[in-house]
Amino acid sequence: MAPVEIRGLSKRFGNVLAVNDLSFDIDAGRVTGFLGPNGAGKSTSLRALLGLVRPTSGTATFGGRRYEELQRPSTKVGAVLEDASFHPGRTGRNHLRVLAVTGRHPPERVDVVLDTVGLTAAADRRVKGYSMGMRQRLAIASALLGDPEVLILDEPTNGLDPPGIAWMRGMLREQASRGRAVLVSSHLLAEVAQSVDDVVVISGGQMRGHGTLEQVLGGDEGPATQVRSQDDQRLARALQAAGHDVTALAAGGGLIVPGVSPQDVGVIAHDAGIYLVALGQQSRSLEQAFFALTGGESIA
Amino acid sequence: MSALLQAELLKLRTTRTFVALVAAALALSLLVVVLVSILADEFNDNDVRNLFTADFTGLFIVLLGVIGMAGEWRHRTITSTVLAAPDRIRLLAAKMLSYAAAGALLSLIVTLTIMLVGTVILSLRDKETADLADLVDVLWRNLLVAALVGALGVGIGAVVRNQVAAIIGVLFAAFVLEPTLLGLAPDYGRFGPTQGAPSGIIQVAGFDGEDTENLLAPGVAVLVMLGWIGAFFAAAAARLRGGDLV
Ligand SMILES: Nc1ncnc2c1ncn2[C@@H]1O[C@H](COP(=O)(O)OP(=O)(O)OP(=O)(O)O)[C@@H](O)[C@H]1O
Ligand SMILES: [Mg+2]
Numbered sequence: 140m141a142p143v144e145i146r147g148l149s150k151r152f153g154n155v156l157a158v159n160d161l162s163f164d165i166d167a168g169r170v171t172g173f174l175g176p177n178g179a180g181k182s183t184s185l186r187a188l189l190g191l192v193r194p195t196s197g198t199a200t201f202g203g204r205r206y207e208e209l210q211r212p213s214t215k216v217g218a219v220l221e222d223a224s225f226h227p228g229r230t231g232r233n234h235l236r237v238l239a240v241t242g243r244h245p246p247e248r249v250d251v252v253l254d255t256v257g258l259t260a261a262a263d264r265r266v267k268g269y270s271m272g273m274r275q276r277l278a279i280a281s282a283l284l285g286d287p288e289v290l291i292l293d294e295p296t297n298g299l300d301p302p303g304i305a306w307m308r309g310m311l312r313e314q315a316s317r318g319r320a321v322l323v324s325s326h327l328l329a330e331v332a333q334s335v336d337d338v339v340v341i342s343g344g345q346m347r348g349h350g351t352l353e354q355v356l357g358g359d360e361g362p363a364t365q366v367r368s369q370d371d372q373r374l375a376r377a378l379q380a381a382g383h384d385v386t387a388l389a390a391g392g393g394l395i396v397p398g399v400s401p402q403d404v405g406v407i408a409h410d411a412g413i414y415l416v417a418l419g420q421q422s423r424s425l426e427q428a429f430f431a432l433t434g435g436e437s438i439a
Numbered sequence: 440m441s442a443l444l445q446a447e448l449l450k451l452r453t454t455r456t457f458v459a460l461v462a463a464a465l466a467l468s469l470l471v472v473v474l475v476s477i478l479a480d481e482f483n484d485n486d487v488r489n490l491f492t493a494d495f496t497g498l499f500i501v502l503l504g505v506i507g508m509a510g511e512w513r514h515r516t517i518t519s520t521v522l523a524a525p526d527r528i529r530l531l532a533a534k535m536l537s538y539a540a541a542g543a544l545l546s547l548i549v550t551l552t553i554m555l556v557g558t559v560i561l562s563l564r565d566k567e568t569a570d571l572a573d574l575v576d577v578l579w580r581n582l583l584v585a586a587l588v589g590a591l592g593v594g595i596g597a598v599v600r601n602q603v604a605a606i607i608g609v610l611f612a613a614f615v616l617e618p619t620l621l622g623l624a625p626d627y628g629r630f631g632p633t634q635g636a637p638s639g640i641i642q643v644a645g646f647d648g649e650d651t652e653n654l655l656a657p658g659v660a661v662l663v664m665l666g667w668i669g670a671f672f673a674a675a676a677a678r679l680r681g682g683d684l685v
Contacts, residue, residue: 190525191518192683207525218522224515226454233453241446241523281519 140203142167142289142320143188147197149344150183157183159344160197165289165322165337170315172335172352173324176433180344181324182221185293189218201289213242217282219292223274227267231258231277234266235284242285252280257306271298279310290314292323296330308334328429342433355428364401365421367393369414377411378404393417443524443533444540447507451541456506464499465549471495472553476560487569490557492643494550494581497588498613500542501633504592505609508534509602518684527679531597535590535672542589543582550581577641580657584637587664591632594671598678609633625653629660632667636660 141164150158158180165171175181186192188199190206198205201215209215225234235249253259256276261269269277275298282290290311296304311321311334325331328338338355340348348355368374371394375385378396386395393416396404401418408415451457471493479486511517524530554574561568569577592609599605613633620628621635629635639660642651655663 186683186685189522191521192685193681209525212525213523220518222515224519226450226510226514226516228454228456229450230453233449237446237450237453238519238523240449241442243442 141165143199143201143322144203145184145188145197145199148184148187148194148199149196150180150187150192151195152183157344158187158194161341161344161346162197163339163346163349165320167288167320168315168318169336170311170321170323170334172328172331172338173322173341174328174331174338174429175324175326175341175347177326179326179342179433181326181341182293183344184341185218185291185322185324186220188291189216189220211242211285213238213244213285213287215285215287216289216291217285217287218290219275219278219282219295221293221297223278223281225266225269225274225277228265230263230265231269231273231280232262234277235280238281238284244285248284248286252283255283255310256280272300272303275299276303279307288319290319290321290323292321294324294326296325304330340429340432347432348428355432363395363397363421364399364404365393365395365417365419366401366404366408366415367391367417368408369416373411374408374413377407377413381407395421440529440533443530444537446523447534447537448541451503451507451537457503460499460503461545464495464545465552467495468493468549468553469556472557473560476557476564476566479566482561482566484567484569484573487557487561487567488573488577489643491550491554491569491574491577492581492641493553494546494585496542496546496549496581496585497637500538500545500585500589501592501595501609501613502606503541504535504538504589504594505596505599505605506602507538508593508596509600509605510596512600513602521684528676531593531672531675531679534597535593535668538589538593539586540589542585542587546582546585547578550578554578580641583661584640587640587661587668588633588637590668591664591671594668594675597675598671600678621653629653629655630663632664636663636667640664 143165146162148158148161149156161184173181183192187194188206201209206212206216232249232253235252236246239246239249253262256279258273258276258280261273266274266277275295279295296307299307311323315321315336323331323335332352335352337351338348339346340355366374371387375387375394378385383396383399388395401420405415405418472490475490511520521527521530558568595609596605599608612631617628617631617634620631629639636655639655640657642654642657654660
């Protein structure tokens with residue numbers, strides 16, 4: 140059983156079908172990017188996972204239980220939602236102390252997570268005086284308090300500076316390497332591409348792509364090979380004779396062979412006695428992939 | 440449940456509003472008791488008993504309950520609160536119970552303080568003082584009222600959700616609506632949740648000399664208060680149970 144299982148999840152707000160029949164799993168030990176343009180339904184999906192929004196239909200379960208059914212949920216699932224809010228008059232430390240009491244975590248955990256997010260020095264200041272990045276760090280500290288098996292983060296880099304973003308990526312990778320399942324949403328593929336293993340792409344509330352980063356970037360047929368040779372026309376004939384589709388690029392730009400690895404293209408060229416000038420794997424660019432999957436609704 | 444209660448009490452303690460309102464409750468109660476016990480001349484033992492019902496904890500704990508619960512929406516902390524305790528109905532119950540406990544504890548402190556100060560002043564002036572049985576009688580009534588209105592405040596806050604509207608509503612009911620009703624139509628006024636029924640529990644009429652005949656009997660008044668609390672709990676639970684928290 141996957142740590143998180145989403146089955147047929149839908150949510151309607153009046154006329155808006157914000158989430159439409161989503162089904163996917165999130166695996167332990169991996170960071171899953173949950174991608175989609177603005178208004179795609181990412182936040183609504185994540186809130187439905189957490190039982191904050193009541194799904195119109197479908198379920199989301201953690202180890203087979205809905206969030207509301209979890210015993211001590213903070214030990215199972217940690218969440219950082221969009222625009223994390225705190226009581227402005229309470230200190231960061233007190234906010235965490237309340238959560239530690241609710242979740243029956245030892246008080247020392249408060250100091251540990253404050254240190255993890257680099258907020259120890261500001262811990263005894265009122266949240267009112269925190270910067271956006273500090274609030275975001277406090278939200279992350281809250282999510283880590285119970286050392287949960289699953290981490291769910293909605294656009295967690297909002298408000299973080301570049302070192303903060305780098306720290307965040309490292310933290311997510313480290314959690315995955317400890318066997319945690321991490322789900323992190325973003326409307327920018329490029330932003331998460333460096334730190335995710337799997338991606339789920341949604342747009343208009345519907346799933347548009349799902350798989351490893353390589354699979355999704357490669358499109359349906361997987362990665363393509365780009366090749367240039369001494370004689371592209373002969374090479375094209377040889378490849379076609381071997382049963383592959385070939386697209387010629389404009390004026391000496393070489394050939395694109397979708398769904399075939401560079402090694403296989405090299406072997407065919409060698410057998411046909413054709414010298415290669417250039418040979419390499421062509422991935423769709425992040426933007427191309429994202430555009431194609433989301434129907435070009437928004438620029439990544 | 441006990442973890443939730445503890446967490447709510449910790450939340451309550453760690454804001455300045457709490458410190459300010461507790462100080463205000465103590466100061467106001469002391470002010471009234473000190474002034475009356477210094478200035479009053481014709482004093483019988485029933486007056487002394489009534490004097491010690493001047494525990495203003497109830498007013499402040501009902502406001503704290505409203506502020507604490509509606510504040511979850513105002514500060515948009517309701518999502519993180521519900522994430523930590525996903526059973527919304529249990530959460531509501533825990534919040535009501537913790538404010539009831541806080542109300543009783545504060546009332547204990549305030550009532551014991553005013554009893555001590557009032558008794559010292561009156562005995563220095565060689566006036567009548569209340570006997571122990573009377574003091575104990577007033578004490579538990581004050582405690583009970585504070586506990587009940589603490590839970591009531593949480594219920595009101597959870598139903599109304601808008602903090603300012605809820606505070607204004609409670610103040611209006613306590614200082615305009617219910618006193619007016621008690622004066623003009625006591626048959627209805629005595630059932631009110633902020634003045635009518637609490638006065639029935641304490642068995643004291645206002646300082647303007649009305650008698651207690653119009654009030655509900657204490658036992659009935661407690662039941663009426665529980666009815667109000669139950670009604671607000673049910674309405675709040677219905678709103679919470681099905682709703683999206685966004
Ligand atoms: N409480 C609500 N009431 C009505 N419509 C809503 C509500 N919340 C979300 N929506 C609608 O649902 C759709 C999805 O919104 P959602 O916030 O989930 O998108 P998102 O992918 O998180 O976008 P962003 O990248 O901007 O955060 C939008 O059309 C939005 O207007
Ligand atoms: Mg969003």
